[in-house]
Amino acid sequence: MDAWPLRKLVLRTPRLELRPDDDEGLFELVDVALAGVHDPAEMPFTVPWTDWLPDDHGVGMMQFFWGQRAKITREDWTINFIARFEGKAIGVQSISGHDFGALREVHTGSWLGQKFQGSGLGTEMRVGVLQFAFDHLDARVARSAAWLGNHASNRVSAKLGYVPDGTISVAPRGARLEQVRLRLNASDFVRPEWDVSVEGLAECVQLITN
Template sequence: MDAWPLRHLVLRTPRLELRPDDDEGLLELVDVAKDGVHDPAEMPFLVPWTDWVAGDGGFGMIKHFWRARSEVEPGNWKINFLARRDGRVVGTQEVAAQSFGALREVSTGSWIGQRFQGDGIGTEMRVAVLQFAFDHLGATIARSAAWLGNRSSSRVSEKLGYRHDGTMAAAPRGERLEHVRLRLDAADFVRPDWEVAVEGLAESVDLLTR
């Protein structure tokens, strides 16, 4: 039994390399966040962490990722992949599951630095973890969410085959907003003309699929 089997896992796409977060990479990710993730007038996240990153130097961010890492258990996990382009961290792509062996469902969430946006990287990151979940772990459903009116996120979801699955109310900055739930069944996944390359799964497949 490897002490930390996820350290072997790598996903490769035409332009990106995704690895589960490590401390060196997290420090790079903090710098990306400090440079800006979104228009300050808007809040695309359910938890408004980007409002705090300048004030605490990224300490809260680091703790969030450490907490997720420490809570990984067989079948119950959250993997925060650091996405690198040309060796440089550009953002993070989360994939998570609860009772995966019974439910065969995952959820995803992501962000990339504002200066890297508009080049299809967000779509490429999400496709990578969807292919990983459906084709390599045996997931049957993937879930995501976006604020009502968030066209950039919605466009990515629509072109990949997601459908609306209800809404929920939230108030990340104290004002009510509608959060749209999204569902993608494996059979409806609109695939690109490339496939993700997965390395190091053998070491962690039992941990992830139980």
């Protein structure tokens, strides 16, 4: 068995290639993030990591991804896929599972460099990991969240079959904001005309499920 079989995992959608994060890819991601992820007047993340970039130049980003990679177990795992478009890193699509063997549930999250937004790439990479979860890991439920006022994100979620599943209040910059929790049952997933291609799963599946 390979010492780190996740390095062989690859998801391919019509325009994107998604691979679990590695150090070379993380350096690319830092550059993408420094070029801009969102309007500085807003904070789309529950942890305001983009506020720290001008001061630490990405050190915190690297440490975060290293930490998540190091903590992967069957009981609690997160895979941060680096999404590449035309060979270049453009953002991250994450998928995580807690007690996945029993619950068969995943959580997803993502971010995309600002200059790559608005072209459907964010939706495509989310669909890719949803198909990976439902069709290849036998997940039954996928969960996500979005700000109450993020109408674009919530419209995309609705088109994919998500339904609201309550709210939660957070304060990433010290002011109260409300997030909508979202739930997608495998049977309700509105699929595109294409299927994700998955390579290398057999080598690493024992790391994340049983």
